[in-house]
Amino acid sequence: MxxxxxxxxxxxxxxxxxxSAAAVALVVLANGVRESLYVVVIALAAVWGLGExxxxxxxxxxxxxxxxxxxxxxxxxxxxxxxxxxxxxEAALLIALVVLGLxxxxxxxxxxxxxxxxxxxxxxxAKGGAFEAxxxxxxxxxxx
Numbered sequence: 149m150x151x152x153x154x155x156x157x158x159x160x161x162x163x164x165x166x167x168s169a170a171a172v173a174l175v176v177l178a179n180g181v182r183e184s185l186y187v188v189v190i191a192l193a194a195v196w197g198l199g200e201x202x203x204x205x206x207x208x209x210x211x212x213x214x215x216x217x218x219x220x221x222x223x224x225x226x227x228x229x230x231x232x233x234x235x236x237x238e239a240a241l242l243i244a245l246v247v248l249g250l251x252x253x254x255x256x257x258x259x260x261x262x263x264x265x266x267x268x269x270x271x272x273x274a275k276g277g278a279f280e281a282x283x284x285x286x287x288x289x290x291x292x
Contacts, residue, residue, distance in 0.1 A: 151175075151191040155213035156198055159205070165216050172217045176224025184224065188217045219243065 150171045158165030176184040192213055199209025222243075227236040251258045 151187065151217065152194040152198070152213075155191065155195045155216060156202075156209060158216065159199070159209050159212055165212070168213065169216045169220045172220040173224040173227075176221055177228050180228065181221060181225040184221055188221060192217070 151168050154164050154168035154171065158168055172184065172188060175187050179187075192210055195213045196206045196210035198206075200206030219240075223236055223240055226239050227233065230236065255261045
């Protein structure tokens with residue numbers, strides 16, 4: 149329930165996603181990987197359904213929750229197995245570096261790719277006046 153609720157809130161308030169990921173890690177540490185997979189799959193189904201019902205964006209909410217939960221199952225399982233935090237932190241760093249490297253291998257120009265995806269979001273945020281309050285512009289945030 150905590151995982152599903154915080155994953156839903158993470159779409160509207162992204163920092164809350166940390167709580168969802170932390171709850172997944174605690175389930176892994178307490179019950180193991182197999183049981184946590186059951187919990188995460190049930191939570192993903194609930195998040196997907198509620199996201200579709202409440203926000204008409206079940207796919208977005210479901211993928212967001214999966215991106216938060218699945219890496220934590222891997223890292224929580226490693227922590228449970230090794231009981232040595234430096235290995236878990238090194239594994240998280242290695243995963244992040246591999247994903248970053250794959251972006252540069254697969255995508256010709258990652259900066260242009262992400263700029264194209266994030267520019268509409270930045271323009272939407274700019275309409276709300278968030279940039280004026282901080283003294284920046286969307287052009288200064290997303291490189292061309």
